[in-house]
Amino acid sequence: MSLIARHFAKAATRYDEIAQVQPRVAAALAARLGGAPRRILEIGCGTGGLSAHLARLFPQAELVLTDISAEMLAVCEARLGGRGRFLRMDGQAPDAGLGCFELIVSSLAMQWFEDLPASLERLAAMLARGGEMRFATLGAGTFAEWRAVLGEAGGLHDYPEARAFPWRAQIEAEMF
Numbered sequence: 001m002s003l004i005a006r007h008f009a010k011a012a013t014r015y016d017e018i019a020q021v022q023p024r025v026a027a028a029l030a031a032r033l034g035g036a037p038r039r040i041l042e043i044g045c046g047t048g049g050l051s052a053h054l055a056r057l058f059p060q061a062e063l064v065l066t067d068i069s070a071e072m073l074a075v076c077e078a079r080l081g082g083r084g085r086f087l088r089m090d091g092q093a094p095d096a097g098l099g100c101f102e103l104i105v106s107s108l109a110m111q112w113f114e115d116l117p118a119s120l121e122r123l124a125a126m127l128a129r130g131g132e133m134r135f136a137t138l139g140a141g142t143f144a145e146w147r148a149v150l151g152e153a154g155g156l157h158d159y160p161e162a163r164a165f166p167w168r169a170q171i172e173a174e175m176f
């Protein structure tokens, strides 16, 4: 199990008590979703912060909810009352056998990817014709104040610049 998966496995049962920004980001992303996708793939569903919005917004859609951590998935499955298909999957190496999706979404998971552009290309290849991928992630400048305070000793992960995205992405920045 990767370090990231181990970290989230340990946090799974208490995650919703301590997560404050994540629900707000998920709600902001959900507010940008529309249309009538038949099949939806979520990457890094965690405990279901965004998944619950998907279930509410798209009652007819087939939801495929995935995460690298089995423990986070278990909490999500309980929260959604079994609505959807729950799969342990690394979003960097998505299973092309799952078929095509009209909507691929992810909230605050992709900042953990080691090779974001290549992973996004693999996910984009799973979009149905006319489908769309929408995700919220952390970018260069996130935690800037904290980083400045910590200085060289900070040890914070470097989040990607907008140019790290492989195609002409429509990027919106929002402060929480």
Ligand SMILES: C[S@@+](CC[C@H](N)C(=O)[O-])C[C@H]1O[C@@H](n2cnc3c(N)ncnc32)[C@H](O)[C@@H]1O
Pocket: 004, 005, 008, 022, 023, 026, 043, 044, 045, 046, 047, 048, 049, 050, 066, 067, 068, 069, 072, 089, 090, 091, 092, 106, 107, 108, 109, 112, 113
């Ligand atoms: C900060 S939580 C966000 C969860 C949820 N999307 C939300 O908004 O509440 C990040 C999630 O991404 C998952 N994750 C991290 N790296 C991943 C990867 N490579 N593939 C799939 N999931 C991953 C973690 O296990 C964790 O559940």
